[in-house]
Amino acid sequence: MQMTPLIAVHMSAALTAVVLGPFALWARLGRTTRPRLHRALGYAWVTCMIAAALTAVFIRDFNLPNLAGYTPIHLLIPITLFSLFRSFKYLLQGNFLGHRQTMQWLYFGACLVAGSFTLLPGRYLGILIWSDWLGWI
Numbered sequence: 001m002q003m004t005p006l007i008a009v010h011m012s013a014a015l016t017a018v019v020l021g022p023f024a025l026w027a028r029l030g031r032t033t034r035p036r037l038h039r040a041l042g043y044a045w046v047t048c049m050i051a052a053a054l055t056a057v058f059i060r061d062f063n064l065p066n067l068a069g070y071t072p073i074h075l076l077i078p079i080t081l082f083s084l085f086r087s088f089k090y091l092l093q094g095n096f097l098g099h100r101q102t103m104q105w106l107y108f109g110a111c112l113v114a115g116s117f118t119l120l121p122g123r124y125l126g127i128l129i130w131s132d133w134l135g136w137i
Contacts, residue, residue: 024044
């Protein structure tokens with residue numbers, strides 16, 4: 001696998017979501033809430049998550065255990081899209097606790113856990129970082 005424009009867009013969206021997520025969550029914490037900042041960062045984060053999920057549909061890997069090029073990490077695509085839908089549904093219903101919990105879970109699961117799986121030695125980003133850049137493997 002090599003760096004294609006599709007992978008570059010996917011990685012850019014995913015990395016931006018990883019960086020924006022804590023700031024969006026932080027803007028609603030504590031005594032001083034920042035609703036405009038939270039909303040702006042939240043919409044940017046959701047846009048990045050949708051871009052990352054939709055581009056991931058077209059990224060296939062035939063080297064790892066797969067089904068037609070789709071590896072187990074691709075199961076996060078429908079989970080991510082459903083969670084985004086559900087979080088906005090919670091907002092429309094006025095269920096702010098449900099919205100908060102869904103977004104926190106989504107950040108942890110889709111950004112941090114899935115992000116760590118991409119760093120495994122057999123994955124493209126893992127090979128790029130651990131072997132090509134650092135020379136450890």
